[in-house]
Amino acid sequence: MAVRMRDVAQAAGVSIAAVSLALSGNPRIPAETRDRIRAVAEQMGYRPHAGARALRTEVTGSLGLVISDVANPFFAELAGEIQRAAAAEGFSTVLCNSDEDAGVQDEYLRNLLAGSRVDGVILVPAAAMTEGLLAAGKAKARLVFLDRPVEVRGRTAAARHLAGSPVVRSGASKALSEAAELLTGFGHRRVGIIAPPMTTRVGVERTELMIQSLTARGVATRDISVVEGDFRQDSGERAMEQLLANKSRPTAIFGADGLMTIGAMKGLRAARYRVPADISVIGFDDAPWFDLFDPPLTAVAQPITAMATAAVRAMVHLVDDAAAPLPAADATPACRLVRRASCGPAPA
Amino acid sequence: MAVRMRDVAQAAGVSIAAVSLALSGNPRIPAETRDRIRAVAEQMGYRPHAGARALRTEVTGSLGLVISDVANPFFAELAGEIQRAAAAEGFSTVLCNSDEDAGVQDEYLRNLLAGSRVDGVILVPAAAMTEGLLAAGKAKARLVFLDRPVEVRGRTAAARHLAGSPVVRSGASKALSEAAELLTGFGHRRVGIIAPPMTTRVGVERTELMIQSLTARGVATRDISVVEGDFRQDSGERAMEQLLANKSRPTAIFGADGLMTIGAMKGLRAARYRVPADISVIGFDDAPWFDLFDPPLTAVAQPITAMATAAVRAMVHLVDDAAAPLPAADATPACRLVRRASCGPAPA
DNA sequence: CTGAAAGCGCTTACAG
């Protein structure tokens, strides 16, 4: 059906081995012959059979991308940039949605890695640690953790491998300081935080960073209410209802994730609160259409392109230097605060 | 490194062939032995080497998904649903962003198909016809066209193969009639259409359907202005500027694509028009956050889950019945109009 | 009924 190496060899009047060597640029083949063979291959639309090559070389030229949900705009943009960066490096991208389910994640990991479908996996972990991750660590699989680190315990070989795997995520501390500054500058003293699951490090870290930034500016710890969501829009709306039902209602909200912040805005609208007159809102994860919200939403933007590039680069590095010791390839490009109209003076 | 069939065979005390047969459920292996072998395989975390299997069976268990840009919310949702549906059928999904570039699309097609990386490609074509598509047609590649049909000319075998490939897209005619009814009911008589590229059939069809729906309700053809965009947000904003500069400015806008409608809203805001007091807007492609826009955006929602399911089902059908004649597996689930607040009475 | 053997399309060590 498709053109195979033997077809090219026949058409060029050389052996199969000569075609292989010519295409890989082996100096054994004289430049003139090499160029002639390459021209024939190109003209015939030849592409090496990916499976055959993988079988022989143990390299697939594919990478797995396991994210929670590509319909989440943050991950959609990230996935797009990763696919582009991977293609630029000659890698195909196998996409998987874990739906924040550790079991689903582990099933994908096993299918991708144990099945030799990919050379490595860029993973947004659905939980701090899972059996599948330990298995991948034991098999010394190439892993790059994206957006969220994992929690490695113990000193087994598997644990050490996971601990040595690169982590790429955004650095939020400066942007969150600015956010806290913005809120306290407007006189807010009671703040609600809609937090990602505390089983994820982003959940813990974003929450703690925001609490620190606020208390450093004189907000009392007891005036900070934290409600945990599950990254989904609905959970943001429910968290908002809960915060509004507090005896001492917050005057400002930090939504520590994109979709949950959208849910929170819906909750505010449903309860007929005005933003920012009654309550100020700062979200996490920016989108081009936040400009069009009522009011335009102030949000912390993650450096998506930089994250994608760093993750792909880290993976390519792992693939190229399979034998070399793992490098400390962590990358943490900084977030920035995008100021719009959803923050204003605290009500009297 | 990873567990191979021979390891399972050794652990279970049987031949490699027995393992293969047991895992595929061949009745030659007694049920008891089969279950024992399967248990050993499961326990060892065995997954067949995808490349080796592909080499032997000519089936990869992967499908390619070539879309224009996964960061576009419509395609992001579609990609997510396709990945999920594919996984449920046992297929991996290889994601590619063509960026609406026919050359990039063709390169991906060739890489995926000629390289035997996938069993078939679900494709949102970047152009009405391309060399790569013809090559894929000539090779009798399994193709499912998504969102946009292609224009097949001639009666060559390649052309016939492409013409016989399933097309899955949404049916907009009823929803666009409702949209036209909504606008004319509000007294609008001058309508601007921000259209996708006329090189794509969606561009031509959505535009023509809307024009027909409007003229059928008494709007004069000369009062309908069409400005062509390129699916990108910026082009929507520029199109909006152009429409506002018209001598006879439209009082209602139909944005025939998601991102372009967002651009149009930005253009209106920049020019300080009020929606819907000065101009009404209907968009295409719905998103959960349109509720939060100022004003909440009325839009035509595509049946994304139904489209994804139909596309994957069509592909699975092509894979299963490789030898059978191509079925007429086209699917056209209907769009629906989601009414919000961006449409109102035409200004006097 | 079972096991050994061939062969899918590549790459590369090896013999000539």
Place this chain on the structure above:
DNA sequence: CTGAAAGCGCTTACAG
């Protein structure tokens, strides 16, 4: 310097 041959991990037709 060149070509034939081995072998990656599977599946399945075939011999015993």
